[in-house]
Amino acid sequence: MSNMAKRRIPRCMSTQHPDNATTPFFSNSSVIEGEAEVKEAHFAYSQLACEEQMWDSEGKEADTFVVKKLLSAYPQFFEQNILGRDVFLTLRVPNPSVEKKEGKILLEALESIPRSFDSARAFYSIAAEEGLVDARGTAPVFEVILPMTTSAVEVDRVWNYYKNFVAGKSSRPVSQGDVSVGEWVGGFEPAEISVIPLVENKESMEKIDSIVGHFLKGKNIVQQRVFLARSDPALNYGSLPAVLLVKNALQKLAAVEEKTSVEILPIIGTGSAPFRGNFKPTNAGELAREYPSIQTFTLQSAFKYDYPEEEVKKAVGLLNSSKRGKPTVVDEAQSMEIIERVSTEYISQVQLLAPAINKLSSLIPNRRKRHLHVGLFGYSRSVTGLSLPRAITFCASLYSIGIPPELMGLNALKPADFEYLNGIYPQFHSDVADATQFLNRKILAKFPTIEGKITASLENFEFETDLAHEQSTSIIWDAFEKNDLPKARVEVEKAARMRKFLG
Numbered sequence: 001m002s003n004m005a006k007r008r009i010p011r012c013m014s015t016q017h018p019d020n021a022t023t024p025f026f027s028n029s030s031v032i033e034g035e036a037e038v039k040e041a042h043f044a045y046s047q048l049a050c051e052e053q054m055w056d057s058e059g060k061e062a063d064t065f066v067v068k069k070l071l072s073a074y075p076q077f078f079e080q081n082i083l084g085r086d087v088f089l090t091l092r093v094p095n096p097s098v099e100k101k102e103g104k105i106l107l108e109a110l111e112s113i114p115r116s117f118d119s120a121r122a123f124y125s126i127a128a129e130e131g132l133v134d135a136r137g138t139a140p141v142f143e144v145i146l147p148m149t150t151s152a153v154e155v156d157r158v159w160n161y162y163k164n165f166v167a168g169k170s171s172r173p174v175s176q177g178d179v180s181v182g183e184w185v186g187g188f189e190p191a192e193i194s195v196i197p198l199v200e201n202k203e204s205m206e207k208i209d210s211i212v213g214h215f216l217k218g219k220n221i222v223q224q225r226v227f228l229a230r231s232d233p234a235l236n237y238g239s240l241p242a243v244l245l246v247k248n249a250l251q252k253l254a255a256v257e258e259k260t261s262v263e264i265l266p267i268i269g270t271g272s273a274p275f276r277g278n279f280k281p282t283n284a285g286e287l288a289r290e291y292p293s294i295q296t297f298t299l300q301s302a303f304k305y306d307y308p309e310e311e312v313k314k315a316v317g318l319l320n321s322s323k324r325g326k327p328t329v330v331d332e333a334q335s336m337e338i339i340e341r342v343s344t345e346y347i348s349q350v351q352l353l354a355p356a357i358n359k360l361s362s363l364i365p366n367r368r369k370r371h372l373h374v375g376l377f378g379y380s381r382s383v384t385g386l387s388l389p390r391a392i393t394f395c396a397s398l399y400s401i402g403i404p405p406e407l408m409g410l411n412a413l414k415p416a417d418f419e420y421l422n423g424i425y426p427q428f429h430s431d432v433a434d435a436t437q438f439l440n441r442k443i444l445a446k447f448p449t450i451e452g453k454i455t456a457s458l459e460n461f462e463f464e465t466d467l468a469h470e471q472s473t474s475i476i477w478d479a480f481e482k483n484d485l486p487k488a489r490v491e492v493e494k495a496a497r498m499r500k501f502l503g
Helices: 035-046 066-073 075-080 100-129 152-171 181-185 202-206 208-216 231-237 239-260 281-290 301-305 309-320 332-363 391-399 415-424 428-436 448-458 467-481 485-499
Strands: 012-014 052-056 088-092 143-146 194-199 223-229 263-269 296-299
Touching: 012 035, 012 309, 035 052, 035 066, 035 075, 066 075, 066 088, 066 100, 100 152, 143 152, 152 181, 152 194, 152 208, 194 208, 202 208, 202 231, 202 239, 202 332, 208 223, 208 239, 223 231, 223 239, 231 239, 231 332, 231 391, 239 263, 239 332, 239 415, 239 428, 281 296, 281 309, 296 309, 301 309, 332 391, 332 415, 332 448, 332 467, 332 485, 391 485, 415 428, 467 485
Parallel strands: 012 052, 012 296, 052 088, 088 143, 143 194, 194 223, 223 263, 263 296
Antiparallel strands: none
16 A cells, blocks of 8 residues: 555544453453454454454564454455455554563564565455456555654654565565575565554643654655544543543644645544543444544444444444544643643542552453553653553453542632533533443542542532442442452452443
């Protein structure tokens, strides 16, 4: 796929984020791994009509033969739905600037792209001989996501490494006077790939225009996707600050699009928990209206597996038939002032709850085989120096005891802030209400240092308590205090199924 050619960019991207309470039918285990993830990709394409699957090479043992396995296992589907033209597989790779020990996995992932091209060419050659569509020149994989991006240099390195050292070695002689590498083992296609920066912290979101603008300089790129995280910013700064950071970033990206004439197509990483985006099949239309300039929404595991399949299909169909618009106009100075005030209060409350969160995290079941991914709270350069579990486990730990993390820090809001937020964040009150229904005031009272702050902020919102969930969280807390961990773990999963997300 040439960077000069415009293509259709999917509205929905299926991901492997482990936030599901329910085990999908195609997995023999509650931990989705291996061949089940290959089945998952086909399920997303064929049953849900989700046109893109993210494939993690970052944070877990990745299957670099996924293209060959997909084409071999589901030939009829991929004969009619060309991989790389009609449906897409997008690799998420490690960022060596942050994940030093994973750096060579990036190189392995990049090296797998030409091999996947060869597998697809062989598959589509047979299809062409049978009178079907000739897709031999279509690259099945041509795009990678670079997490924790903080500079244009990081994105440039991946783009240039692939061009110069993966595809570029094709024309180089094996030794002086000998055949080229391409003549020896075959060509290396595609010649170039697209690199999607995934921006996850406040500092990088604030300079997103600089990162993207510098990367685009001197390149013949007509479309550029940019991935904005939603979970890690919420973990690090609070749920409301995360929303405002994303809205500011979207406004900046629109300015880059206007300045460069490159079509900028944002992706947002939204989970089902309100803390992580509140993106569910039941409110897909509302989220699309909340972030009108987003091109691609992530369908994480809870979205796909904790709702009836027909409901999921309907939501995907709604998004697929919709079109992106202009971003919400944001007063950057005003929103940044709110971000600083709320995040400061949020961090102070997280510090008070951290010991409980870290103990409770042992109750949260694993849903994917993953390595630890270091969030900002785990970095020595963090202002808090605090070590916490990843966003899904963090969120699940607090929801399991009836303390929704969305509420933390909101006591820092002033009366005038609400009028401003109502204008730029229409779903604010409903997002908070969706979270607050899972509050257990009796357990909150066991944390008197934050109880008054959270209770004070509740006066600004209307909500109804989910009594069944409240009872479940009381059982979890009681079992946890008595060190009856097996009982607590069973109830944690029961409560998650009630919420329709783990964390």
